[in-house]
Amino acid sequence: MIPLAIAALMLYGPYGWCYLRKESLEDYGLVWRLSKRSIADTSIALILTLVPLTFIALNWPEGTLPRQIPIGSLMALMAAGAVAAVVEEVFFRGWLQSLASRIVGPLWAIVAVSVIFALCHLFIKVHWLRLATFFPSLVMGFLKYRHRSVAPSALYHLGGNLWSIWFFPDMI
Template structure:
């Protein structure tokens, strides 16, 4: 289902507001439902809506090239190393605040099997978030305001919806990772490398090799 130019702006605003609302339910209402169920359903719903309106862009967005595999894995590794350094810097600069913020992020693992979390990060939330944030939001913003402005705006919005966490470390993490994935998407015009990168990075930093 392709959309015309006149409806793009309204659709863009509507889905961004929906994403902000969903992220509020995910992070701002911790007592309402299971965190992993909420984020999986929310991300998947946004991805499905994005795919429905992408029209002819869908096939091009999922074109696979072997170098995308290595780009995805390599960027995930570099992001992990960058966050390891960032973790050390934050704990050094804010010795009282940073450890508490980071512990609150990893505290979301409690009560759910790490294998279930890893599967959701690899197969649901990672791919779904990239389809929406880069494949829908950044693509439309780039078309409307230009490549670099679109990249920056999409990254700011992506980080901005994490404000409901009230966690500076997590907001900065979202901005940093979003900027990297946004740049890869901007240069490659494919969702494949960013889906691989996001999925591997999130599962690694949260389950396989946590920084705590």
């Protein structure tokens, strides 16, 4: 029940923040807008990051491919990955990055929020590899900044989560 409450706060809190402060959702990128350019940028980012990571994962010392994930577990992990992409992007990129940008500027905001994002992934499971979420977080931060919407970063996040489910299901 606690994880559900945290997810609800992370998802609805930024929208409530804007409502209570009478600030525009647009100012926080809390709009769900995909353009042809944002889809292209997101696709390029996914290819440039996941293709090299796939070669690394194929040679990873632990485990073998193909992964044997029961269909019920696979569906649950995919649903959780989709929900996490939306919730985390609204909170980290939409709200936190926007607030931090006002204080330290967009570049440092992306870096600072990426550090926080990576550290928060240690709450789920403590493992050094979870800190690697810092790097895709930089990409997600850039996508949100460039397109002024959380939709491209959420789409990238979803792609990364689905990739992770296949290559590193034990880390989820």
